[in-house]
Amino acid sequence: MSAQESNCDDIVDLRSDTVTLPTEAMLERMQCAPLGDDGREGDPTVRELEARGAALTGKEAGLFVPSGTMGNLLAMLAHAERGTDIFADGCAHLLNSEIGSVVTIAGLVPKPMPSHRGAMDEATLAEAIRASGRPGMIAMETTHNGAGGTVLPLAHMARVHALGQAKGIAVHLDGARLFNASVALGVPTARIAEHTDSVMFCLSKGLSAPVGSLLCGSEAFIARARGFRKLVGGNMRQSGVVAAAGLVALETMIERLSEDHAAAKRLAAGLAWLDPALADPDQAQTNILRIDVSASRNDAAAWAADVKQHGILVQASGRMQLRLVTHRHIDDAAVDRTIAAFAAVGG
Template sequence: MDPSITVDLYSDTITQPTTAMRQYMCYAEVGDEQLGEDPSVNRLQAMVADMLGKEAGLYLPSGTMCNQIAYAVHCQPGDEVIMDRTAHPLHFEGGGPTPLKGILVRALAGDRGVFTADQLTEALRPHSRYQPRSKAISIEQTSNLGGGRCWPLASIREVCERAHSAGLATHMDGARLLNAVVATGVAASDYASSFDSVWLDLSKGLGAPVGAVLAGSRSFIQEAWRYKQLLGGAMRQSGIMAAAGIYALEHHVERLAEDHTHAQLLAQGLAGLPGIALRPQDVETNIVLFDVAETALSGQQFVEHLKQQGVRFSLMGPSLVRAVTHLQIARDDIEYALQAVEAVLDSSQKNKGSKEILYSGFSS
């Protein structure tokens, strides 16, 4: 962590393992994971598969790799995956499934990351040698660029039923699936039941330093192993890392509710400040998206000035800013962040007349 940062709301990816998690990792049983002989990896894979109601799991270095491997298993070159236009693979995975296997993406204009079964039906390609083949759908739970919105269970079931009836495979990007579980009370297995593949991230709100687990049928995981090998993903004695995931699943799931409470406190505080636009009722989990277009600052200026105050946000657009609560954020941190935002906004208003001089060092 940058020592100049007092409150880091950049992302839940910056969480660090707790002392207890580190100690648990030190005593992990290990073996050659590539040979299926690492007991800690095997236990973690079984835990996640059981939690998600699937036959088998595969421990991987990252959620991005989970997505790419799943698409590669479900599709052939020239096939098309349908997902929301805000989906993580479209914006943050180096080109998504296209570079790895020549898989195309069709983006739907959903509502804060959630599209409908009717939108899916309209997007399906007709059977034609002139067009790509609609082959799979991908859903992100929760929706990152949708502000941590939870896909409703009824919507998931309707969309997946429509997809399966059209012969498409279904995949869940479960980067923050357990945030949705804690926020809604819906079991992870219920959310996952309609999907042919689903993965669970360990290195965000759960606080593990690395890793994710992809789950599905035994035949799916067997094929996924081929792509893991192809991508150099065999990790040998990786039980030390897998142990962090085991500890996280046993100790850090229920506490995600604290992150949601802190996000709501932040949202309510920000909504009361001049020029900041957001609806606290839209904050369902641990992500807060807000717009600073009506302040005297651009998004870049806002983020830079808050960083000078020791508070780090992430910039998601010209005036769109994101804050994500996580394991290392306490209630006092939220109060400090709100005080810092208020001070920066107050200073920017007072200096509005000399704005060009005051902010000349920052990109707009």
């Protein structure tokens, strides 16, 4: 890893995989990318990225957007009418961190569903849709951030999609870390996305591109979403500059996500060795760990502040939970330093 790519040597940043920096190959591609006006006749590099994303997810078309939040918003605007109900896991990112978009901009009514490790209770979901006066859409999330990077079972996704089809409502997938799910399951991303009407995935998390996400679906859906992208200020003009990094991300960064998963499992094992109450290595499926500090004398904010003194950055998530996210800048030495810092603070 070059000096340009690496984070500060004395800091281990586990707050998110969004802190990843672009690779040298990405920076080189960005310098020579053919460009155009994406809001007018189109940017050739953006078009190439959109086609690549659509092919990987098995969808007809793709749309490049600045963020995953915008991608999810456009899906809601394109799929559902204002005032209709959106059904999702109560702990979903969409109904928590993105609730402003759901309610204020899309004008949808949140219907949070009980779930287990990110998978909605199917019987409750079916009954909620039956009882709804205006069902609008269903949203799933994989990997599931709030549930600690868990991956939805494909059979569950298939049943939820079938329910949506039977009721005539669209099923959207918040797949911010879709490729982590694909690698964890050992299946192509299209096998996951086939159980949805639309899917959003991020390029700027574990894939290490500097910015951007893709929304994929049918040609008619993407045409509608493209109009809404302009409405909310998402046209980016010569955005091939950043789309070029996204192409490199899709070409070179997917398979290596298994390294992040291995680092997370090793980190979970080390923390569980310190205190079994902190983590369960068997629950570490991808690159996100949810660390429970409720049995300790300090809350999550205090833990985050204390380990920061040892050069470790983690995110307090709720009063008694920490979120740790591994990524390509987290090697074995970083894992060891993190375990040592937790040992020092916990001791």
